[in-house]
Amino acid sequence: MKNQENLTKMRILSRTQIVFCGALLGLILSKGLALFPAFALDDYVAVHQDRNPLFYVSQGRFTQAAIQCILSTLDVTPTSISWTATVLFFVFAAIAISSSLIYIAGNRTNEFTLAAIGALIGAHPYLTEYFTFRESLITQGTSFGLLALVFISVNRYENEQDRASDFYSLAWLAFPLVLLAGAQQTAFIIAAFAILARLVVDHLWNEMPGEKTAPRKANTPIIFALSVAVIAYVFVYIISRSMLSAAFDTRGSILPIAEILPRLEQVASMTKKILVDSEPILSALPKLLLATLAIWSLCRIALNRPKTAAAIALMAATMYLGSVFLVTVSSVWWPVPRAVYGVGFAYGITLAVISIWLSCAAARRLAVGASVIAIIFSFHSNAILHDQARLNRWDAWVAGEVAKDLLKKGITSNQRVTLVGADWKHPVGMRTLTGDLNTSALAVAWSAQYLMMEATGRVWNVSSIDQAEACHKAPAWPAEEAIKMVSGVTYVCMNLR
Known part of the structure; x- marks a missing residue:
């Protein structure tokens, strides 16, 4: 019995390592040039003077404000320590991507397919834009570190405990989730994507005849932690901004009702650009290849399981809306690529869910397609950093x-x-x-x-x-x-x- 447990643990470890290596390779291939010194507009300022922490508090990024205070105490600037921040980012992001994909798929699909999908997520050029702003890397890296902590903890909990156990057993994860939202709200949304995808997978798996079903309440501990984190974040944001008298930043304000219709037109135009059109940092070809890969794979599922395909399509649409949510509701229209980098995660998570219902041969073809697209993404990402x-x-x-x-x-x-x-x-x-x-x-x-x-x-x-x-x-x-x-x-x- 003990030998069987050890074998299971070794299999889980091997699977985790393979997916981690895929995500890390995608990150290094696409963003390795960021290890060499370069400056964006903000970096020229940040290397000479400290940011006022209240600037971050006014936008609800109190974790980033705390990071700035620590750096000021150490008498270093985010720009000047970008080498360390970049290396740690690679590690944290690879762990976050791999652990979230394993959390979503479990042992239901091939690890090499997940590794290819992890490389695709890591190589997406929208995420690369963050690497041009060396000042932001330490906060973004911290966000992915917190994201990794959350999903490593959930995976460990599920491997060692009865999945139907204590409702409050993961409540402590609300704390890192609040810190995550206080560092980078977009990364918090990505955590929600992974949890949504897991709910969809478990629901669809339970509907399959003859399969061993998971307990209906298996996901309630992490859902409870996420819900507590959302409420806590709002309270911490309001209290911290009030107590510290942080001036309200327009980027944190909500779109007025009168401007909703014009904004929806802008979002529709942006959606076409994101999903189909060529743009300065990403050509149309990899976008069309990615869309074709996802639609082709989904159609194969629809032949035998139309309800499953419909549920996955609805999940993908929800995640896309989540990716552009912050840009859509902000009173300041600033749809720069880094603000919607969640699109890469939405695509990757969708492919991971799709792969669960594909045959072994189809899953391998999906992995090959994802690998090719990841390499093309890395070409575009390198072009961004080279131009800088x-x-x-x-x-x-x-x-x-x-x-x-x-x-x-x-x-x-x-x-x-x-x-x-x-x-x-x-x-x-x-x-x-x-x-x-x-x-x-x-x-x-x-x-x-x-x-x-x-x-x-x-x-x-x-x-x-x-x-x-x-x-x-x-x-x-x-x-x-x-x-x-x-x-x-x-x-x-x-x-x-």
């Missing part, structure tokens, strides 16, 4: 040359300098410019100064604006006459925007 390195070089060159010209004219660090008409992009251009991803720091008022400081090692008083009267008839920089001094302000007429 190019952009940093170009920005640093321009900043250095502008600084050199200013010094030749006797402009000191204390004097006000204004860049006028600096463009969002450089003349050579790049393919992955979208939203604030791979946007030139020269064009952004709050990052141009810190770019100049990074490029030269000198303190500057620099801002950036669209246009100024002083530059209306001036030639564009690098012409010598492009630098003009008016009323104590030095204007550098870029005149590109």
Whole structure:
């Protein structure tokens, strides 16, 4: 009997390791370039000064505020420790992805299929955008660490306990779930995706004739913990913002009722872009391949189990809506890829559920298809990070040359300098410019100064604006006459925007 238990544990461990390696490989192939130093707009600022923790509290990210306080105490910045944050992110994210997939599927499907799906989730370019903002990696990594803790705990509980046992046995998981929501609300939604998928799997499994059914109340402990966490998070958010007098941030406000219909039109257009259209960071081909793989596999199930296929399709639609939920309800319309990275998880989880009802041969074909798409995703992800390195070089060159010209004219660090008409992009251009991803720091008022400081090692008083009267008839920089001094302000007429 004991030998049988040991054999079961070894089989579970081997299965877990295979799925973990698949997810880790997907992450490294697609995001490995993030280990090399690079800067996004926020990073230029973050490497020089601490963020005010109240900025995060106002958005309901109190865990991130606590992380910022710890970093300030240690006298380090998120940007400067991005190597460590990235490596830990890889580990935590791979554990979170693999443990959630195993939680959903159990031993009902092949581990190599789950490994391929884990690689697909890890390689998705929407998640890669977070890696361009080195400042955010430590918080995002913490989120995935908490996510991993939750599903490792649930899996261990199910392997060692009677699944129908104590209703309150996993109540303690409400604490890491609250911290998870306080770090990254999107990651909390992903936890809900996994739990929803498990409920669907168990329900459909119980409906199959002749199968050993799971107890009807087997999932109540984790559902109870999730419900408590939702309520607790709302209370902690309200109390922390009130007690700390954190100014209300518009990104945390809800869309007014009068703007619902226009927003739905925007969401519909965004949905088409996400699922079908080519966009700067992801071409249409892998999207269509992924959709074809999912629909083809679902149709195979529908031939024999139409109700099962319908339930899975409904689950997938629900998870997609969850992926775009925060963008949809926010009063600020900011549908950047990183804000909807849950789409990659929605697709991956759907494929994991589909694989349970496929034959062994069909599941293997699904694994091959998922692996191919994961590799294509990694190509696009690498392009994003490669373009960021190019952009940093170009920005640093321009900043250095502008600084050199200013010094030749006797402009000191204390004097006000204004860049006028600096463009969002450089003349050579790049393919992955979208939203604030791979946007030139020269064009952004709050990052141009810190770019100049990074490029030269000198303190500057620099801002950036669209246009100024002083530059209306001036030639564009690098012409010598492009630098003009008016009323104590030095204007550098870029005149590109």
